Amino acid sequence: MAEENKARVFGRSLPISTKQSIEICNFLRGRTTEESKKLLEGVIAKKIAVPFKRFNKDMGHKRGKIASGRFPNKASEHILKLIKSVEANAKNIGLIGPFVIESIIPNQAARSWHYGRQRRRKNKRTHIEIVVKEGKKEVKNIKEKKPIKKETKEDKK
Numbered sequence: 001m002a003e004e005n006k007a008r009v010f011g012r013s014l015p016i017s018t019k020q021s022i023e024i025c026n027f028l029r030g031r032t033t034e035e036s037k038k039l040l041e042g043v044i045a046k047k048i049a050v051p052f053k054r055f056n057k058d059m060g061h062k063r064g065k066i067a068s069g070r071f072p073n074k075a076s077e078h079i080l081k082l083i084k085s086v087e088a089n090a091k092n093i094g095l096i097g098p099f100v101i102e103s104i105i106p107n108q109a110a111r112s113w114h115y116g117r118q119r120r121r122k123n124k125r126t127h128i129e130i131v132v133k134e135g136k137k138e139v140k141n142i143k144e145k146k147p148i149k150k151e152t153k154e155d156k157k
Helices: 018-028 033-044 073-092
Strands: 006-014 099-108 126-134
Touching: 006 073, 018 033, 018 073, 018 099, 018 126, 033 073, 033 099, 073 099, 073 126
Parallel strands: none
Antiparallel strands: 006 126, 099 126
16 A cells, blocks of 8 residues: 555455445545444445445435445445454554545456356355555634734834
């Protein structure tokens, strides 16, 4: 990695749908790892729906501000494990503070055939790469305004 303040993890040939992974990754990108873990646990418990914005043909709408959405349980479990792993990697290399998911990239992996089947059908496989960076702690700097001094004729002398 080019910068020292980043940690990454690779999930290779995960047995999950690439389309669902794309939607989950778009849902999590830019969030902190703590927030992402809470959201994915809510998805697994079927309390929070993942908004499907791209692969949403013939899909029902969910409550809230999202339109179409689903609860991709299996993919959420695998991505949750990866987020916990990248968090551990970041702590291991000495990063501190809240970690922000800088990039989370799903790619389609090689699709092998189902073993022992008569008819031909391929497995779903996905590669996922997660990169996190140290998040900045939100500290509000409130500068006190100094009273504006009006110059008088005496000050100019």
